[in-house]
Amino acid sequence: MIINLFNLRLMRLLKWIIISVLLAGCNFHETKSVKDNVLVYCSEGSPETFNPQLSTSNTTFDASSRPIYNRLIEFKPESTTIQPSLATNWEVSKDGKSYTFNLRKGVRFHSSHYFQPEREFNADDVIFSFERQKNNDHPFHNISSLKFGYFDSMGLDKLINRIEKLDDYTVRFILNRAESPFLSALAMDFASILSAEYGEHLLAAQTPEFIDVHPVGTGPFQLDRYQPDAFIRYKANPDYWEGKQLLAHVIFAITPEPSLRFARMLAGDCDIMAKPLPIHIKAAQKHDNIQVISQPGLNIAYLAMNTQKPPFNNQLVRVAINHAINKNSIIKAVYRETATKAKSPVPPNMWSYDQSLIDYQYNPELAKELLLEAGFSSGFKMNIVTTNAQRSYNPNAKKMAELIQQDLKKVNIQVNITSFEFGKFLSYTSNGLHQSALAGWVSDNGDPDNFFSTLLSCNATHSGTNAAFWCDHSFSELTAEARSKSKLNERLIIYKTLQKTFKEAAPWVPIAHATQHFIVNSRIKNFKIASNGGAFFTNVYLDNSNKKSHNGD
Amino acid sequence: MHLLRLENLSVTYHSNNGDFPIIERLSLKMDMGEILGIVGESGSGKSILALAIMGLLSPKMSMRADYINLDGQDLMKMSHAQRAAYVASKAAIIFQEPQASLNPCYSVSSQLDETIILHQGGNNKLRKSRAINLLESVGVTQPETVLKMYPHQLSGGMNQRVAIAIALSCKPRLLIADEPTTALDVTIQSQIIDLLVDLSKAEDVGLMLITHDFALLSENTDRVGVIYSGQLMEHAATENILSCPHHPYTKALLDSIPQLGDRHIKGSRMFALEGNIPAIDQLPVGCRLGPRCPQAEKLCVKNQKLKTIENYGKVRCHVAIAHSPTQPKDKTS
Amino acid sequence: MTKIILRQLIIMLLSLITLTIFTFSLTRFFPVDSSITGNANVDNAAHLFFHYFDYLKLIVSGDWGYSRINGSDVLKDFLLYFPATIELSFAALIISISIGLPLGVFAARHKNMWQDKLIVSTTLVGYSMPIFWWGMLLVLLFSLTLSLTPVASRIGFEYDILPVTGFMLIDTLISNKPYAVEAFFDALHHLILPAIVLGTIPLAIFTRVTRASMIEALSSDYIRTAKAKGLATSRIIWVHALRNAMIPIITIIGLQISVLITGTLITEIIFSWPGVGKWLLEAVYRRDLVTIHGGLLAIASTVIFINMLIEITTYLINPRLRLQK
């Protein structure tokens, strides 16, 4: 009955176990052959879903639409130019209301332990994918708690009249009116093509919700295994229509903490690091085996002042805040000079950008005078809502808020900062509960309309993307007009007017346009950044010729 | 041939505030099979003497001696390990608290067995019968049951018997009993003392009986040593000391024994020494008993030497020697 | 024996009932999920009582509600993350016991000598170490500067190990992948640093407690008896003294479960360890009250359960309690 655990022999055994464990810890540095055709990508967060139709977040797109799915047409990497994908070619009718696509033949959907496709990709899949989002009665329309963010907010349900199957490999979209950004919209992530056959299979099995959890696509990689908040494993799709990828596996190591991501990058655990902080870019240059890949981003970070709430219902106050914030010091401290100063809602590399726009200069004295004029001689108290999540347009919103807090203190404005987790932040701001918020936007399709109508139109106050809740009806009408024009010149003129109106009304303090960065191990070849800042793993290969040792320099 | 001879044994206590003598230049002799009583108040150093002989002093104490001769071998000439092994084979000790001196986590059999393995060995069966014999020899009536029990399940007297059995298991030549009965009920006390004395006589084992109770010694011991504050005050045959104590301290101890029945003189008060035994960091100058001694005089401030009195024994008190009482009896060692 | 186990089971049951009353009242004050708490505006005491029973029924049947954020089953989530935490805590416990115990014994044997003083002051340093800072320091030193240990997570991402038991060290070995053994060592390699960080404070505490109870045991009479018997020093220390000293040590090990769980909350964040602590903190950041409720309930029940085990163990190793008349 007595368990005499503590005799000498056991102690000796224990000692040996400890020694062997320590040795195991030390002698394990030989290069790993397992890694030779595996790419590890340190991503910034878990995807909300594996269905890109249901998301507006780039984190989700990186994990779903780009590796797993294809669209009819796609953006070329690093640009907003459109190229064929599942559609080989297309035609637009003269009135701009009818789009006809010829589909690629011989494309196979992923075959896995949960679904084996019996037919190839055809027009039914296209119709299935769009009907799910458009048609309220579609069996898959209501199965998720998530919303069809892009499809709805872009008004495609109203824009698309119907989708016709002309034959198995020809589809026609009939629109209610002409709209020039429509083609770009079809290249966006939410327009990914799902398998109709898989849908039927799931309906028969009475598990329709699996369509968003266990994805079946046509993309270069297929989902292997997913552990939330830990990792996503993909394996190469052996039947990919462009040919099987050279990489056997792509693994997303989900690492929300940026410093940990960078540490993993330095330790060689990661091949590619998403969203490095500006300081990491500087530090990465000291290391030989890693390099920084960057691209000017199509994004904006701004302080949205809720124009529905005092004191920001007063234009003078908004202008005063514009004068009081020192953007240079923000770009220095928060972005470490990896961003350009913003004055317009659109970034300078967007085609509608107005170079001649005059910004409000940093001038606290002038700001004080304006506040005096507005009747706030002794200043006021205000609240800034931020997110503690790192965004591609803003590496550290909390830091930015602290800097603004200091700037505004100089003009007698007391700032209180509230920081939320990103989801909470979005719901808080879209319901207009905030007084002001540090928001931001990334272009999805390279079209300026994506900024003007999504962020500043009256419609957007309802959908919650207009964080300033600024509604100028003539401004909104002009954005609609620009959308319907097909000539670039005509649109350009309208957009320049819109930028001037925006500047005068000053619903925002536009702060910065961040450059997009990835830190990449030098063995990674052919890695490209999407125009919206996402990562492309298609056609990436590894060069293991100068295998470095695990514990590096 | 002597069983035990100590010459000038000193034990020093090393504390943060300096070194203090606990036992000073103590010399003793014990014959084979002799029963020696060591008596003194608590804190006099008598237990330390036992520990010093057994080599069980705490690391904060150190000992010196000219020699400690145990059954023909000088312990001081041995290495630490040699000495431990030798002492363990020749001598054994039992302590005051029988329950505390047995390990509460192990059964009687495993604690007894452990020493049997060490000293005699043998197979399981042999060892078990030996253990039962031992327990029987110390007067345990149901040895089989007791073997399976744990110390906390036994009474104090029973535990002390077990402790004696363990002590005897190494067939010692010398058994030191350090206040073996103090913690026991009065009725049990005499049983244990009788057991010890009988065992000593039966197996010709030398017994050193350490106690603060003179009454226990008077009937059982051959000779008595009186210790006070680390010094041997008087060392003589039991009958000599009883009939004619020389040292004032011995007298005081004897006077403090309550007399019962016929021996009690009505109306007499019991004698008690004033004060306490001095703390080791506050030893008085000269005679250690000085501050408490009813016969103290100026000369007591000088160091006292242990002097032999013919036909009596040894005494450390110049007053006592000067006023040596009338003819002591014949017998000395 | 069975009586004692029964007694402990009843005590555990009582504690669990107290706990559920506690969590139930939390769900009252902070409406967590109507599926768990029922209708929130009930003032009638009798109704409240019935609601508590409905709540208890749900909890016992394993229906702990669904996360507000990703809709997953809270109890399933907990069980998914729990093995990682157990693995980490167990490794930390092994490290702290296997070092702390001998160190404490060593210090006790050299009581008040310089070795002892060194050990005692080192344990005080370890005891006062804020674990989040200690974790960062070790990462800074071992992972970032010396590149000796991996930065985070349980295993290298290149290894595809299916969670069968949830314990990475076991799963790697039973995996049929060609790199199973390699993966096992990689998992071990990932485990070392977090386990050291987590084990530091328990290590300091074990050393102190072992030292104190060894000193007490070594100064006791039975050790003197054992010495007088002529037993070998090693036997005296490891068999006689340690066996007695173990009784308070086991109790302290039980108390360390709380310390370990506090530690895992922080260690898992620092090392991005996919365990219960990280899961719970993510829920806290998202204010996912259903998950927080489930996490608190699950962790507290675990603590109560382990406390019961420890109580029983103390009975088993202490004959004085085991053989009470």
Next chain:
Amino acid sequence: MINQPQFYRQPEIPGTFSRWVKSFNKNKLAVSALIVLLVIILIAIFAPWIAPYDPTAQFEELSSPPYWYDSGNSKYILGTDDLGRDLFSRLVYGARLSLKLATIVVLISATIGILLGCMTALTNIWIDNIILRLTDLILALPSLLLAIVIVALIGPGLPNAIYAVAIVLIPHFVLVSRNAIKHELNKDYVTATILDGANKSRLFTHSILPNILPSLIVQLTLAFSTAILEISALGFLGLGAQPPHPEWGTILSESYVYITIAPWTVTLPGLAIFFTLLSINLVGDGLRDAMDLEK
């Protein structure tokens, strides 16, 4: 002493308090820890005079290392953080904040806890049993976990973090004061006082309080160090003090991002927490030894 000769001196027996002081003074480690702690307290009190800059003021030099680095700037002794705030000033004000918060927490929890403890010890057995069960349960749970859950429920932020840590510490005081009182009540001298006719309040103030004081003092120091640790842990987890508060844990969590680039912004605030905790623990240990208490 009737016939004691004059040349032998009588030893003095010192009073309880002076015995504690004497015994504490002998513990050199504890005394030096006390000195360090006093220095920290002085720094906290005189922070506005010691700190060279405002803890939230931002300067041009971002992430400037401490002055002993080659690229250090002697204007900022311990360097600046990523927003160009002087780290030394932030740490000095952090000491002020941390000690202030810990004091508030300990005051709240000690007052409530000791009152509850006395109540349970001196009232009937049912209330005692219920409160004992509850404190046992809470004590079994990891305190940080409980604090986190409380903060999660009532929302992050400094005041809520204080409440959470205070609530978590209350059971310790309840248990310690209850047990100490119960322990004293069983002693003979209390029975003697009752027999002498002392009423309850006199019994409490004159007989019990002085004797449970050592346990309470040790528990206070223990609670103080726990409070500092947990407030900073909550700060580190982003649930306690929010930036730009110069709370040590909050500073650490802010600078964790810069661990690879500006390691001193991680090591120095941690060192501040560590030394404070160490000195409090050493003083507590010394007090416990001096007052001869067991764990």
